[in-house]
Amino acid sequence: xxxxxxxxxxxxxxxxxxxxxxxxxxxxxxxxxxxxxxxxxxxxxxxxxxxxxxxxxxxxxxxxxxxxxxxxxxxxxxxxxxxxxxxxxxxxxxxxxxxxxxxxxxxxxxxxxxxxxxxxxxxxxxxxxxxxxxxxxxxxxxxxxxxxxxxxxxxxxxxxxxxxxxxxxxxxxxxxxxxxxxxxxxxxxxxxxxxxxxxxxxxxxxxxxxxxxxxxxxxxxxxxxxxxxxxxxxxxxxxxxxxxxxxxxxxxxxxxxxxxxxxxxxxxxxxxxxxxxxxxxxxxxxxxxxxxxxxxxxxxxxxxxxxxxxxxxxxxxxxxxxxxxxxxxxxxxxxxxxxxxxxxxxxxxxxxxxxxxxxxxxxxxxxxxxxxxxxxxxxxxxxxxxxxxxxxxxxxxxxxxxxxxxxxxxxxxxxxxxxxxxxxxxxxxxxxxxxxxxxxxxxxxxxxxxxxxxxxxxxxxxxxxxxxxxxxxxxxxxxxxxxxxxxxxxxxxxxxxxxxxxxxxxx
Amino acid sequence: xxxxxxxxxxxxxxxxxxxxxxxxxxxxxxxxxxxxxxxxxxxxxxxxxxxxxxxxxxxxxxxxxxxxxxxxxxxxxxxxxxxxxxxxxxxxxxxxxxxxxxxxxxxxxxxxxxxxxxxxxxxxxxxxxxxxxxxxxxxxxxxxxxxxxxxxxxxxxxxxxxxxxxxxxxxxxxxxxxxxxxxxxxxxxxxxxxxxxxxxxxxxxxxxxxxxxxxxxxxxxxxxxxxxxxxxxxxxxxxxxxxxxxxxxxxxxxxxxxxxxxxxxxxxxxxxxxxxxxxxxxxxxxxxxxxxxxxxxxxxxxxxxxxxxxxxxxxxxxxxxxxxxxxxxxxx
Numbered sequence: 001x002x003x004x005x006x007x008x009x010x011x012x013x014x015x016x017x018x019x020x021x022x023x024x025x026x027x028x029x030x031x032x033x034x035x036x037x038x039x040x041x042x043x044x045x046x047x048x049x050x051x052x053x054x055x056x057x058x059x060x061x062x063x064x065x066x067x068x069x070x071x072x073x074x075x076x077x078x079x080x081x082x083x084x085x086x087x088x089x090x091x092x093x094x095x096x097x098x099x100x101x102x103x104x105x106x107x108x109x110x111x112x113x114x115x116x117x118x119x120x121x122x123x124x125x126x127x128x129x130x131x132x133x134x135x136x137x138x139x140x141x142x143x144x145x146x147x148x149x150x151x152x153x154x155x156x157x158x159x160x161x162x163x164x165x166x167x168x169x170x171x172x173x174x175x176x177x178x179x180x181x182x183x184x185x186x187x188x189x190x191x192x193x194x195x196x197x198x199x200x201x202x203x204x205x206x207x208x209x210x211x212x213x214x215x216x217x218x219x220x221x222x223x224x225x226x227x228x229x230x231x232x233x234x235x236x237x238x239x240x241x242x243x244x245x246x247x248x249x250x251x252x253x254x255x256x257x258x259x260x261x262x263x264x265x266x267x268x269x270x271x272x273x274x275x276x277x278x279x280x281x282x283x284x285x286x287x288x289x290x291x292x293x294x295x296x297x298x299x300x301x302x303x304x305x306x307x308x309x310x311x312x313x314x315x316x317x318x319x320x321x322x323x324x325x326x327x328x329x330x331x332x333x334x335x336x337x338x339x340x341x342x343x344x345x346x347x348x349x350x351x352x353x354x355x356x357x358x359x360x361x362x363x364x365x366x367x368x369x370x371x372x373x374x375x376x377x378x379x380x381x382x383x384x385x386x387x388x389x390x391x392x393x394x395x396x397x398x399x400x401x402x403x404x405x406x407x408x409x410x411x412x413x414x415x416x417x418x419x420x421x422x423x424x425x426x427x428x429x430x431x432x433x434x435x436x437x438x439x440x441x442x443x444x445x446x447x448x449x450x451x452x453x454x455x456x457x458x459x460x461x462x463x464x465x466x467x468x469x470x471x472x473x474x475x476x477x478x479x480x481x482x483x484x485x486x487x488x489x490x491x492x493x494x495x496x497x498x499x500x501x502x503x504x505x506x507x
Numbered sequence: 508x509x510x511x512x513x514x515x516x517x518x519x520x521x522x523x524x525x526x527x528x529x530x531x532x533x534x535x536x537x538x539x540x541x542x543x544x545x546x547x548x549x550x551x552x553x554x555x556x557x558x559x560x561x562x563x564x565x566x567x568x569x570x571x572x573x574x575x576x577x578x579x580x581x582x583x584x585x586x587x588x589x590x591x592x593x594x595x596x597x598x599x600x601x602x603x604x605x606x607x608x609x610x611x612x613x614x615x616x617x618x619x620x621x622x623x624x625x626x627x628x629x630x631x632x633x634x635x636x637x638x639x640x641x642x643x644x645x646x647x648x649x650x651x652x653x654x655x656x657x658x659x660x661x662x663x664x665x666x667x668x669x670x671x672x673x674x675x676x677x678x679x680x681x682x683x684x685x686x687x688x689x690x691x692x693x694x695x696x697x698x699x700x701x702x703x704x705x706x707x708x709x710x711x712x713x714x715x716x717x718x719x720x721x722x723x724x725x726x727x728x729x730x731x732x733x734x735x736x737x738x739x740x741x742x743x744x745x746x747x748x749x750x751x752x753x754x755x756x757x758x759x760x761x762x763x764x765x766x767x768x769x770x771x772x773x774x775x776x777x778x779x780x781x782x783x784x785x786x787x788x789x790x791x792x793x794x795x796x797x798x799x800x801x802x803x804x805x806x807x808x809x810x811x812x813x814x815x816x817x818x819x820x821x822x823x824x825x826x827x828x829x830x831x832x833x834x835x836x837x838x839x
Contacts, residue, residue: 050707071709086707090700090767099697100708102690110688 001026001191002160007056009042009215016042017053018215022193024160029182029192031202031223034212035235035458035491040195041083043212044164048080049073060160077159081149081166083195089138093129093148094120096137097155123151128177142169142270150178154185161185162193167201168292179205197290199228199495211235232491255467255481257281259314260419260450263302266311271297273474274311279419279452282445286465286482287454290494294474295454299421302452303335304328316418329362334412338424340401344408347397351389351407352378354396358411381410386436402433409440420444422453426460438464458490472496519773521825522760526776529783537790548670552663554782555672556581556734559679560749561756561778562771563726566683568757570719571699571766572621572628577727577753579639580613581746584731586647589741593652606735607728613639614724615717622716636750643743650742654735662736675733676775679726683771686722695719700767755818756781759825777825784817 002024009017017039024030034040045051047058049070058065060076067073073080087096097120103112120133129147131140137148146166153161167175182192182205196202202209203223211218211234218234261279266272272294279285287295301308304322313320315331322328325335337343346354356374360367378392387406389399396404405425412420420441426434441451441464455461461468462482470478470493478493480486533541540546560577567574584606591602613635620631664671686692694715697705706712734745759777762769788810 048707069709070707074709082707086701086704088697088700088704088767090763091697095693099693099705100710102693104690111690111693 001061003057003059003062004043005057005059007043007046007058008054009039009046009051010054015215017046017056020056020212020215020217021220022210022217023220024191024193026159026189026191027186029186029194029205029207031206031209032193032195032212033202033209033231033235035494038212038235039215040212041164042215044080044082044162044193044195047073047078047160047162048082074156074158078162079153079156079158079160080162081146081153081164083165083168085145085149087137087145087149087152090136092134092136093124093131093140093151094133096148097123097152099152101156119155123155126181127151127154128174143171143174146170147174147178154181158190160191160193162195164195165197167194167196167198175201197495199231199497202231203228213237228492228497229488232488232495236488236491255280255283257283260316261302261452262314264312264314266298266301266308266313268294268297268301268306268308271474272301272308275471275474275476277469277476277479279450281450282448283467284441284445284451284453284465286461286468287452287471288458288461288468288490288494289454289471289477291456293471295471296423298471299335299423299452299454302328303333303421305335326361329358329415332416332418334415334417334420336405336408336412336420336422336425338405338422338427340404340408345396345404348395350393351382351387351396351399352392354407355381355392355410355414359414377414378410381413384413385410385440400433402429402437405429405437406433406440409437417444417449419450419452422451422455424454424456426455426457434460458487458494462487462490470494518761518769519776520761522773522776522780525759525821525824526780526783529780529787533783533787533790536787544665544668548663548665548672550782550786551670551779552672552737554778555676556730556737556746557749557752557756557781558676558775558778559730559733560727560753561760561774562676562679562683563723563730564753564757565760565762565769565771565774566695566719566726567628567723568754568762568764569699569766569769570695570716571702572716572720573632573754573764574617574628574720574723574727575632575750576613576617576636576639577723577730578746578748578750579636579643580610580724580727581731581734581749582643582743583613583639583646584610584728585735585738585745586643586741586743588732588735589652589654590646592654593741599655599658603732603735606732607725610728610731611721611725614721614727617724618717618720621720622713628720640743640747647741647743650740650744652741654739656739658736659739662733672733675729679729680771680775682726691715691718696767698766752781753778755822759818759821761825780821781818784814784821788814788817 002022004020004022007017007020008015020039020043022043032040032043042051046053047067049067049072052068058067065076067076088099091099094116098116103115103119104110105112117133123129124131124133127147127150129144129151131144137145140148146169150163150166167178170178186192194206206223208220208222209231210220211231213235257280259278260281264276266275275294275298277285287298289295297306300306302313303325304327305325307323308321315333320331328335341347346357352374355378356369359377360369375392382389382392385406387399387403387410389403396407399407426437429437441453445451453461453465465482467479467481468486468490469476470490472494473496477496480489560581564574564577587609588602588606591597591605592599597605617632617635620626620635621628662672666674683692694705694710695718697708697710698712698715702712730749731746735741738745756777757774758764759780760769760773760775762773792810
């Protein structure tokens with residue numbers, strides 16, 4: 001029914017999709033799998049008309065189609081429920097369901113309110129959505145809103161339905177109900193593509209799976225022919241092996257050191273649900289997980305830029321709850337975000353200013369800045385971190401992503417740091433700068449600084465961390481000491497597979 | 508109880524409550540003379556241009572835009588009507604029709620720049636504000652001219668005890684309420700509320716935005732005709748104060764500047780509130796403070812000071828109620 005061949009999509013130099021293919025029959029439920037950044041969502045957006053392919057063929061029922069807009073996509077019978085929702089929050093559920101295809105009265109062609117209400121009611125009942133049709137979407141909780149997004153896609157009566165990680169914030173019973181409806185629709189000949197990270201769901205609902213790795217289709221398989229470890233193999237290219245306890249001495253030794261930061265049972269709205277971790281002196285603790293499993297929120301709660309609801313944070317033996325980043329900085333905690341445009345760099349200010357801002361932030365607002373000293377300090381930092389710059393008076397935006405990131409490191413080095421929190425610091429950073437950043441982190445730990453680093457790239461964490469905790473749905477799903485066999489276990493833990501049996505006792 | 512709750516959570520609440528407060532204070536200060544038909548008619552007819560401009564502004568704000576050229580639009584329509592009827596001898600009806608077309612055209616130009624060149628409305632209309640304001644000065648360099656007496660008599664008169672200007676407001680409001688029953692009305696809000704979602708639903712963002720600004724232009728044109736009938740003359744600076752006042756009215760009326768949420772009811776209430784505040788301050792000065800000679804000579808400045816202080820308090824309360832609503836929503 002749907003045939004995709006040689007699909008390519010590039011963003012600058014990054015290939016999001018590279019020769020991806022997919023073949024789908026009517027009445028089939030297909031799982032579209034792959035780790036972070038493998039191109040699943042990109043494929044969904046290309047099919048939905050939100051992005052345009054660079055090359056490749058898409059054909060429906062044997063007929064080649066060009067999808068240039070969401071309207072095109074819809075006219076071909078494709079409906080997509082997006083992960084980040086395509087609802088208008090200020091509208092009611094019923095107005096959202098019919099947006100763009102409002103039923104009209106026969107004479108005056110006005111919007112037919114009654115029919116709108118009836119249609120909405122039908123889908124609300126079918127999916128057992130716990131809200132009235134006239135409820136505003138902005139007042140719904142995330143799981144209900146996700147179901148409304150699905151209902152919206154279904155209400156278009158598509159021939160091909162794409163669900164992009166819609167189950168991520170659904171509750172268990174909601175997922176079950178949704179799957180019942182999907183099976184029913186499948187009987188009626190609907191072709192369904194489901195993007196999900198939850199393995200149990202794949203085995204429950206999917207007939208087959210298409211697996212992407214780095215934008216390429218690795219294989220298309222029947223689900224009944226495979227087991228979990230096969231899927232992990234296709235996604236990573238490596239077979240999971242039983243966990244071995246051979247942790248290097250150095251890693252182990254570090255856990256015997258003094259605990260710098262101890263978090264216990266931390267709760268933050270529905271993002272973080274009871275996380276407890278210890279960070280030892282001079283240790284690099286990696287936080288691993290799929291996107292949006294609470295890592296960022298956790299780090300920000302520790303740093304004091306968002307207030308947590310429950311739990312205790314003990315830092316250097318004292319119970320603390322920083323009310324603002326300023327408090328955290330004064331106590332020797334640094335924070336570096338990978339989202340440097342939003343949370344780091346002042347792109348139009350000079351490199352000098354960008355580095356020195358941290359120093360000035362702790363002083364009186366009207367204290368004078370010694371420009372000579374500022375320049376000298378900056379030069380020193382730039383050399384130490386090997387930032388490639390023209391001059392310290394150039395604007396920060398003149399630097400590459402990696403060098404901008406190094407500026408942020410430099411900014412934090414002006415403090416006497418005891419603990420550095422990093423949220424995906426190497427996002428969009430080229431490989432050589434990445435190496436240098438890793439070296440900077442290792443050097444830091446030699447002076448006794450502890451590092452708590454979250455990253456969407458698990459290989460990176462394996463490379464630099466002493467220990468890794470894996471976040472899944474706001475909880476710590478696994479905690480492990482790094483050794484050469486951890487990767488596959490890590491992936492499984494990221495995907496929510498329970499690895500308790502392998503988990504280090506008492507860690 | 509649920510009716511009360513529904514009222515309190517509707518978009519225009521702050522506008523209605525402020526209006527109610529202003530009426531109560533007016534009655535207290537002015538006594539029964541507030542209710543005289545003459546007073547009513549005068550307050551409403553004087554403020555009709557602002558009320559209608561506030562309706563135009565609401566449509567644009569619902570679309571997550573802002574129109575700073577409303578005042579210039581009104582001014583240009585006013586000067587065109589006066590020039591055509593006085594200098595070129597057009598009948599006043601024909602001149603008014605031409606003025607309305609000019610207003611629509613101004614809106615269409617705004618809409619075209621904003622929708623198809625994707626220039627933020629704040630910047631685009633800031634520029635066109637000066638362009639159309641300048642054009643008005645070319646059309647009619649100095650204040651002057653007149654309209655036939657039946658025009659302003661009709662505008663300032665009453666039918667069945669209701670001021671005629673109210674009917675104009677009702678007609679304009681009905682046009683928007685009717686459009687709200689059609690997809691276009693819904694799509695204007697959808698684009699304002701969540702542009703990406705609207706696009707995903709297959710709505711043409713540019714087309715909807717263009718229509719919203721053009722419609723606002725037409726309605727501003729109506730406001731321009733009203734002000735012409737009210738002042739019975741032309742003035743190339745007449746609309747200047749309306750631009751910011753109508754934005755204030757929209758905010759007072761509880762429409763979110765972030766788009767997608769609100770309605771014209773609140774804005775109309777907000778505009779009338781502004782009018783009543785002016786009225787009460789004016790009345791207060793005329794009847795109580797004129798006895799102090801030191802104040803009387805600076806009365807108009809002090810009046811403005813007082814008026815605007817009240818407006819700030821009103822705006823603060825409108826923003827405050829919005830914020831509280833939002834918090835209540837998160838808590839549930």
